[in-house]
Amino acid sequence: MGAAEDQRVDRDLVEQAQRGDREAFAILARTHGDRLMAIAHRILRDVGRAEDAVQQTLVIAWRELPGLRDPDRFDAWLQRLLVNASYAEARRSRAWNANVRLLPADGPGGPDESLSLDNRDRLERGFRRLPPDQRAILVFTHYLGLAPTEIAERLGIPVGTVRSRLHYAHRAMRAAIEADERPVAVAGGRPR
Amino acid sequence: MTDQRELDRMLGAFFDEGADELADRVIDAALDEIDHTQQRRASRLPRRFSTMNTYSRLGAAAVIAALAVAGTLVVVQRGQPGVGGSGPTPVPSASPSQPASPSPSSFVGVTDEALVADLLAMWSTPYDAARVAALYAPTAVMYDKVANETMRGLEAIQAKSKAMEAVEGFEAVVTSAPIQQDRFVAHFLKFGNTAARSGRGLVVYELKDGKVQNEWVYDATSSTPVSSSTAKSDEALVADLAALAGNPYDAARVAALYAPNVVVRDLVSGKTQAGLAEFGAWIREANAQNFKQVVTSAPIRQDNFIAHFAKFGDTSVLSGRGLVVYELKDGKVLNQWVYPAP
Numbered sequence: 001m002g003a004a005e006d007q008r009v010d011r012d013l014v015e016q017a018q019r020g021d022r023e024a025f026a027i028l029a030r031t032h033g034d035r036l037m038a039i040a041h042r043i044l045r046d047v048g049r050a051e052d053a054v055q056q057t058l059v060i061a062w063r064e065l066p067g068l069r070d071p072d073r074f075d076a077w078l079q080r081l082l083v084n085a086s087y088a089e090a091r092r093s094r095a096w097n098a099n100v101r102l103l104p105a106d107g108p109g110g111p112d113e114s115l116s117l118d119n120r121d122r123l124e125r126g127f128r129r130l131p132p133d134q135r136a137i138l139v140f141t142h143y144l145g146l147a148p149t150e151i152a153e154r155l156g157i158p159v160g161t162v163r164s165r166l167h168y169a170h171r172a173m174r175a176a177i178e179a180d181e182r183p184v185a186v187a188g189g190r191p192r
Numbered sequence: 193m194t195d196q197r198e199l200d201r202m203l204g205a206f207f208d209e210g211a212d213e214l215a216d217r218v219i220d221a222a223l224d225e226i227d228h229t230q231q232r233r234a235s236r237l238p239r240r241f242s243t244m245n246t247y248s249r250l251g252a253a254a255v256i257a258a259l260a261v262a263g264t265l266v267v268v269q270r271g272q273p274g275v276g277g278s279g280p281t282p283v284p285s286a287s288p289s290q291p292a293s294p295s296p297s298s299f300v301g302v303t304d305e306a307l308v309a310d311l312l313a314m315w316s317t318p319y320d321a322a323r324v325a326a327l328y329a330p331t332a333v334m335y336d337k338v339a340n341e342t343m344r345g346l347e348a349i350q351a352k353s354k355a356m357e358a359v360e361g362f363e364a365v366v367t368s369a370p371i372q373q374d375r376f377v378a379h380f381l382k383f384g385n386t387a388a389r390s391g392r393g394l395v396v397y398e399l400k401d402g403k404v405q406n407e408w409v410y411d412a413t414s415s416t417p418v419s420s421s422t423a424k425s426d427e428a429l430v431a432d433l434a435a436l437a438g439n440p441y442d443a444a445r446v447a448a449l450y451a452p453n454v455v456v457r458d459l460v461s462g463k464t465q466a467g468l469a470e471f472g473a474w475i476r477e478a479n480a481q482n483f484k485q486v487v488t489s490a491p492i493r494q495d496n497f498i499a500h501f502a503k504f505g506d507t508s509v510l511s512g513r514g515l516v517v518y519e520l521k522d523g524k525v526l527n528q529w530v531y532p533a534p
Binding site: 018020022025026029030033034036037038041042047050051054055058059062063064065066067119120123124127138139141142143170173174177178 | 194196199200202203204206207210211212213214215218219221222223225226227229230231232
């Protein structure tokens with residue numbers, strides 16, 4: 001099935017769901033669920049919280065769906081709901097989960113050609129220190145591959161805000177990579 | 193210095209890793225909740241929040257928090273004491289056009305049916321000062337145990353009820369039949385506003401001379417993904433739970449009913465047990481004193497929360513009457529509260 005056909009099917013399902021068809025909404029939820037989970041998990045860095053955010057998103061989507069004026073915008077609209085739900089999930093627990101993965105330098109997976117383990121841990125720590133709105137911008141930029149104008153439209157914020165958040169997020173991530181050149185402690189204890 | 197191109201490459205690799213599949217149980221839980229959720233009518237969909245900026249939205253949320261109670265509302269904050277113990281966050285409530293007050297025929301053991309029906313209906317109808325005055329005693333006190341606010345006296349309750357009228361899109365829906373023990377009546381509800389900022393609560397009224405003398409609103413927002421699937425019916429589960437403390441301690445039986453990290457907050461005795469070991473010690477103590485608990489109402493449910501009234505054995509461990517509330521996770525009790533209802 002081609003992309004155009006997919007979009008037509010989605011549009012039909014969205015219109016049915018807008019009229020209260022729960023079966024149609026269930027199909028939409030299952031179709032879009034994995035994508036929502038992938039985004040939420042990358043923002044929240046925690047499977048449980050990501051699942052909570054996705055569940056909230058689906059329930060809110062069902063309730064608010066009749067107000068969606070353009071069914072073709074369903075995917076983008078759903079992602080906006082997800083980001084808002086992720087913000088709420090983040091606010092709910094201000095202390096971000098500190099279970100940063102620490103592996104020995106010569107870890108079990110062998111050398112990672114694209115990203116060293118040290119750098120991965122530094123990125124993880126740096127990312128967890130970011131506020132949720134900057135996290136979301138990084139995920140939309142580097143995971144979904146969207147341009148600032150597309151992100152602005154999708155999240156309903158000014159493009160200048162997107163660029164500003166992206167700038168600060170990049171600066172923080174760069175600092176996280178460069179600030180800690182010392183080897184990561186492995187023995188037992190929790191990461192700082 | 194890490195240049196932008198290198199940073200982009202590293203972030204791309206960083207985000208390549210992560211969960212890519214949503215568990216079926218999450219979708220099932222969402223669909224289960226949707227079965228009980230009314231869609232908002234498009235023509236009535238308020239647009240104000242969708243065009244507000246973050247600060248305005250937070251400000252509006254703060255106003256709602258400040259107005260908590262009155263007709264009444266709870267803005268839930270995870271981690272604060274209350275029936276939920278933890279957990280706030282925005283889950284929508286049903287459409288204001290679909291008040292869900294149970295009909296009198298659905299009442300569970302309620303003897304003041306007309307009064308209770310009026311109280312429940314008040315959640316979904318416009319503020320009416322005379323109506324509030326007819327239902328609440330002049331000295332009535334309303335406790336929002338989540339927002340930690342107290343309204344003392346009819347005028348304070350009326351003022352808050354009236355103020356709620358100014359909160360655009362606020363709505364509350366009664367989601368369970370009321371249950372009763374002596375002068376106490378309880379029911380679950382969902383509440384919220386149009387910004388998808390909402391929550392769930394448990395409301396308890398103490399009635400006297402045909403009016404509300406005291407009212408408590410507790411948080412009942414699930415701290416875990418909502419699932420209605422339990423291995424047993426609510427009635428069977430509640431019976432098993434209630435029987436535990438009245439029978440010789442059986443570790444396997446307790447472990448089958450309670451999560452390892454269960455927290456039991458007993459506001460009657462003022463004691464809290466955290467974890468199966470502490471809870472087991474409490475059960476042994478109760479056993480030694482021939483403690484008994486009798487369930488005195490049908491259980492009512494909202495999402496992962498089950499509540500029922502009970503009477504307790506006259507021992508030094510616990511005695512009197514109370515409202516027992518369980519939060520379930522995967523069919524086991526994750527949190528339990530016992531509130532006095534003397």
